[in-house]
Amino acid sequence: MNRIVRMTAAVVLAGGMGVSLVGCSTTGQRASDAAIGHAAHASYVNAIATGDVDAMLAVMTDDVVFMAPGFERLVGKDEIRPWLAGYIEAYDARWEKDELEFVVAGDWAFEQYAYRSTVTPRAGGDTARDTGKGLIVWRRGSDGVWRVARDAWNSDAGH
Secondary structure (H helix, E strand, C coil): CCCCCCCEEEEEEECCEEEEEECCCCCHHHHHHHHHHHHHHHHHHHHHHHCCHHHHHHCEEEEEEEECCCCCCEECHHHHHHHHHHHHHHEEEEEEEEEEEEEEECCEEEEEEEEEEEEEECCCCCCEEEEEEEEEEEEECCCCCEEEEEEEEEECCCC
16 A cells, blocks of 8 residues: 555544544654645535635635536636535535545545535525535645645435
């Protein structure tokens, strides 16, 4: 595993959601890197929970890529901003993301997660509930801050 030793870590509560950390390394620096990346995950989950587009974009790289089910690939904050704003305007959405794996490799980190969502159209209509999984690629910037570089997810329902 290229010197990355997986180990199970403590469960951390982030914004009322259980998030477990897996994939820390055995060295102090790598464990520290994983903890920093894990904190970034918590800030991303919290930003999603608030529905604040600016807060969500603040934890993304400028060249971020979103690969959402049923949509074209979105590249960069300029493409993602209107998509997020439209989504938040159209839906009252609640997302819970459980971190399944978090592996740090230098200035990159790879996260596997499972999600549960409840989405209700603001204009009225039926509430949709879903479960699925996703993969986030994180990149540490020159300022030391971890940001989402890629986020891809899909539904367990296969639609």
